[in-house]
Amino acid sequence: MKTMNQQSRGRFLLDRGASLPLMLPATLLVVVFLVGPFYYMAYTAMTDLSFANPDQKGAFVGLDNFRKLMRDDQIFWSSFWLTIRFVVVSVTIEFVLGFALAWLIWRFIERQRLLTTLLLVPMMLAPVAVGLIWRLLLQGDFGMVTYYLRKLGILSQASAVFSSPGLVMPTIIAIDVWQWTPFVTLIILAGLMSLPKTPFEAATMDGAGPWRQFVDIMLPLLRPIIALVLLLRGIDAFKEFDKVFIMTGGGPGTVSELLSIYAYRVNFKNWNLGYGAAVSFMVYLVVLILCSIFYKAVYWKSSAERQ
């Protein structure tokens, strides 16, 4: 009875306008830090603003920046496709390894807490620290990893990882996998631990083997978790900046010039902020489109199955 009274009092307060002040701080934060800057970026992308060139004071140029970006900017496109390749390869490897690791821990290891804590170490490091650590480890003259790679005959004495254009992107992907596979493991493990036992018991009684149970029961039940982890990793990988910037600066040549590094150069090296905002806007747009396609695909499949 008392609970009912409390509920109706709460409802009364909300109806009487208390909801607005309660929502205000969060709304303000969202507006100030997300919505406002986004609209400002969208507006800046339609100007010629430059901190370097005194003739470019921020005059409105419509869609000129986007036109130039789409038609003439070869570096933008090469960075774009490089970023897509980086996202697809690294997230796929992270997912496969992360899933396998989570399944092994869930299936065979009892003291999961200790192991998961240890697994989380690379993920807890700041990306800048990861970049600096690996830069030192792979340094061509005294890097520890370089030393052992040469000792094992994997790397020749006359080459170094970050000075060999063919090795740079695979190495960056390997480091990303090293850093973020534990994140995938953690999320998938949480999903596995929350799975209901009943469907598996029923399937066993019906004679379904482990593979059948994995494909027909475990994967469908884990689909929302998988979608979430792929989405988070995909977005994060698309924005990758710190590690690559510290390790290679986008080089040698344009071998590791991801879109975020290109955007940084346009904005903060050349101070071409109008055009730089257009590049950043495109990054945002691509992430948004990828997310929405991906999310809809998962959601559509789930609802189709429910029907």
Add this chain to the structure above:
Amino acid sequence: MLRYNWSIRKTAATVALGGVLAFGAVVEASAWSLEEAAAPYKGATIRTIGEALPPLEAMKKLAPEFEKRTGITVEIEMYEHSEAVSKVMLDLNSKRGRYDFIIQPHRELGKFVTNGHVEPVEAFMGSAELRDPKFKPEEQLYQGLWKEISWYDGKPYGFPFTALTMYMWYRSDLLSDPKEQEGFKAKYGYDLAPAKDWKQYRDIAEWFTRPDERLYGTALQGKRHEALWYEWLNFLYSHGGDMLEVKAGSECGPVIVNSPQAIAATEYYKSLMAFSPPDTLNYFWDDVMALMQQGTVAELIMWNDATYAVAVDEAASTVVGKMGFDIVPQGEGGKVAQVEGWTYLIPTSSKNKEAAYLFIQWMMDYDQQLHQHLNGGATARPDVYASADVQKLPYAKASMDSNEVAKPKPTLPQSSEMTDILVRELSSYLADEKSAKEALDQSAKEISELLGSCAPMKYPVQ
């Protein structure tokens, strides 16, 4: 028309500066003291920002004396090169006035001046209250360096914090080793000595490349970083090439970065990769300095402000007493050195301009300049180079020789973007993504588009 305007402006500036100097001479007779000049600003705090390197550290050590004499507090923020530049850009554009004076590479000057971010120093120099009569930059500084580093479009905007040039570093102990000399002469047919031209430079690099002994002939700064561009400029200038066909850094003119000389210089530059350690595409100035300190390189082209840490600082270097220095080898372009100065500037948004000027002026004094130079600085005052203490430094002669033949580089508002284009294209060439001609043609095309009608391509791209 452009040249006409330039010459009118130059004449006007010279007349104005002449007036200022004459005024300075009149007031010289009356006594001037720093304490009195600083009295109105007692209690003020002036903040600056610069690159975290020995010259700034030396300034930090000197500042307490100024604080004691004037009652003005000096706060110094030190950052890595790019960080020091971008923080200033953000502060100037936000007009917050965080920095009362700034210390910046002179390639940024055009951007600051044309956007109205920095004050000309004529007004301060003309003020009887502020101007120390003993401070005569027109006599006390290398005029070429001062005008290159701190002037824009015929007007002074500051004074050189460091006058940086690059020259050749070599291991004198290796080059004077009789065994090495004998072997070298047998192979190349001439005596082993510090390289005077680029053929000798390559021969020496080849001779000393012995990876099994952890010794390499040279070390290129091949990372995709400004360091690559700076290093390459030595080869470009010395081979008779340039980026623009102009006489001053603030001038715009035809793009010649893809000239036959520039292509030859770039191809020669890459040919040295064979004698550089395997990680050469990942090196910038800090890395090659460390290699030299460890004694793993025979010769390279490096900055004068890094010399101290290799040639003098026994705590950091294993090659103290084993180093020699000389001007960069000569090519078609003759004796030449590329100059990059860091300059003191006073932002228009500064809240303590006068106090900042007093500090800068005090720092330009002989005593402060000498102390700074002996502790890793690179002064623009010839009288400091002439001092007995400086003459003892193993790199004093190379510094002076380079200062004499220092060549200007673009300081136009677009110079950062020009640098970025060239760094990208040079790095692409080093990474075998394209040929030297393709890389320089692409650079010429983009630079010409960037600068507009004042910069047509002298060597058109098909």
